[in-house]
Amino acid sequence: MLDIKFIRAFPDKVKYAVRVRKAKTDVDEILKLDDQRLEMLSHVESHRALRNSLSEQVSKTKVAKERAELIKEALRLKIELKKFENDLKILEGKLNEKLLYLPNIPCSNMPIGDGPDDNVELAVWTPLDGYLPKKKLGKGNSAAKYMPEANFKMKDHIELGKMHDMIDVEQSAITSGSRFCYLKNDAVLLQDALASLLKKKLVSEGFVPMMVPLLVKDRVLVGTSHFPEGRDQVYKIESDNVENRENLYLVGSSEPPLFAYFMDRTVSKMELPYKMFALTSCFRSEVGSWGKDVYGIKRVHQFDKLEMDVVTIPETSDETMEYLREINEWFLQQLQLPYRVLNKCSADAGYLASHKQYDAEVWLPSQREFMEVMTDTNATDFQARRLNIRFKDGGSTRYAHTVNDTGCAMGRMIISILDNYQKEDGTIKVPEALQKLMGKKEIS
RNA sequence: GGAGGGGUAGCCAAGCGGUUCAAGGCGGCGCUCUCGAAAAGCGUUUGGGGGCAACCCCAACGUGGGUUCGAAUCCCACCCCCUCCGCCA
Numbered sequence: 001m002l003d004i005k006f007i008r009a010f011p012d013k014v015k016y017a018v019r020v021r022k023a024k025t026d027v028d029e030i031l032k033l034d035d036q037r038l039e040m041l042s043h044v045e046s047h048r049a050l051r052n053s054l055s056e057q058v059s060k061t062k063v064a065k066e067r068a069e070l071i072k073e074a075l076r077l078k079i080e081l082k083k084f085e086n087d088l089k090i091l092e093g094k095l096n097e098k099l100l101y102l103p104n105i106p107c108s109n110m111p112i113g114d115g116p117d118d119n120v121e122l123a124v125w126t127p128l129d130g131y132l133p134k135k136k137l138g139k140g141n142s143a144a145k146y147m148p149e150a151n152f153k154m155k156d157h158i159e160l161g162k163m164h165d166m167i168d169v170e171q172s173a174i175t176s177g178s179r180f181c182y183l184k185n186d187a188v189l190l191q192d193a194l195a196s197l198l199k200k201k202l203v204s205e206g207f208v209p210m211m212v213p214l215l216v217k218d219r220v221l222v223g224t225s226h227f228p229e230g231r232d233q234v235y236k237i238e239s240d241n242v243e244n245r246e247n248l249y250l251v252g253s254s255e256p257p258l259f260a261y262f263m264d265r266t267v268s269k270m271e272l273p274y275k276m277f278a279l280t281s282c283f284r285s286e287v288g289s290w291g292k293d294v295y296g297i298k299r300v301h302q303f304d305k306l307e308m309d310v311v312t313i314p315e316t317s318d319e320t321m322e323y324l325r326e327i328n329e330w331f332l333q334q335l336q337l338p339y340r341v342l343n344k345c346s347a348d349a350g351y352l353a354s355h356k357q358y359d360a361e362v363w364l365p366s367q368r369e370f371m372e373v374m375t376d377t378n379a380t381d382f383q384a385r386r387l388n389i390r391f392k393d394g395g396s397t398r399y400a401h402t403v404n405d406t407g408c409a410m411g412r413m414i415i416s417i418l419d420n421y422q423k424e425d426g427t428i429k430v431p432e433a434l435q436k437l438m439g440k441k442e443i444s
Numbered sequence: 445g446g447a448g449g450g451g452u453a454g455c456c457a458a459g460c461g462g463u464u465c466a467a468g469g470c471g472g473c474g475c476u477c478u479c480g481a482a483a484a485g486c487g488u489u490u491g492g493g494g495g496c497a498a499c500c501c502c503a504a505c506g507u508g509g510g511u512u513c514g515a516a517u518c519c520c521a522c523c524c525c526c527u528c529c530g531c532c533a
Binding site: 048056 | 462463464472488489490492493494501502512513514
């Protein structure tokens, strides 16, 4: 959510944001609605002021005749006021609806572009050579040529999953339909080891471990800006058997419940930055991508994810975003996986809240392509406004900033490891950092 | 599922149709005093609109309706929290 006062003061900046983020909304229409709203507001307020003074006079008047006159006048006023109040409510409703579709103002170093090909490489890393020299970094898919290659015929994660009895997408199709999976045996142990490695790191960094509600109200998802635009991505729960009969939604990420922990709260500046993480199941309808990535467990309706989210003061959100990226890179390097980090361009920077967004992508040698595994986003005060998250700064109250990042998307990290650590005979070496945690050195 | 009690500002808490500001306290911030601090005193503390400004106005007492010239206060519906009973992983 942008501040309406900001929109009034800098309409050109907002129009620019709408254009480069390719948002579907009309800023001029918003400004017009706001003008109408302000005009109606002043009608309503002046009428209320008059009503208040009339009823004050009534209370002070002892003479019955004068009293009756005043009440008669007040009644007339009341009818007019009612009409203005109604009109105001309608205008406010229309305006608020429109405001929900405005994107955040992009950061000055968010690349401007039309799609994935315009994403800019910030770093490319391989276990063998470390970081690629800066001058070799490019756009789009340019890093592919520097990435490791196998000298044998590689198997994809489904073949390997079947071979080691780790992944079953056939029985899940029977129980739940397409895009679900059973994980078994070493896949489960591997997931536990991944979680354990990262949790230890995060706890040592001072993150607060959380378990969070996976069913949330509409307002929470509006707050993080997953709604209204992404409404079709979310499973809605029928609430016939629930106390309040209010519809709840299955979260697609623990980001909404994590940030909503601070919803409608004013915290002290001392408490910030508040760093937290949660490992939860995530549920996504994947409407619109029903034909895409259907093979395997790369894009499923249910997966587990360890999410790292931070509430900060405005002055340090950029720093926090870089800090989370460092944790992402630390993790990928611990696992010795080849990867790159992209600065997402304006047309590809995710949901409306993004002020700036980085993706980490792991190289899959069997597919000869990168796969997104992490997304690091600075939402500045965009979500904080919608969720009403504030902090006391000296005498004043200000909106906080929110920064969110995928710590580890379990399914995709398992794919990454199977793909990169396979040997010609199909056995899979366990990454060194996980060997102790998993209790074995090899999946065979 | 049954029976009670409650929701008032950042926190605690009074008020239960009209005494211009929702009393009072705590905390926060500012000022005075001080070499500095403590203490004390004064002011301030939410959202919005108007004005160059000192200021003026409107809104806000869980949420939404209603009654009234006037609602924190009365009526209706809903939500949330607490205690006890029942059931339960």
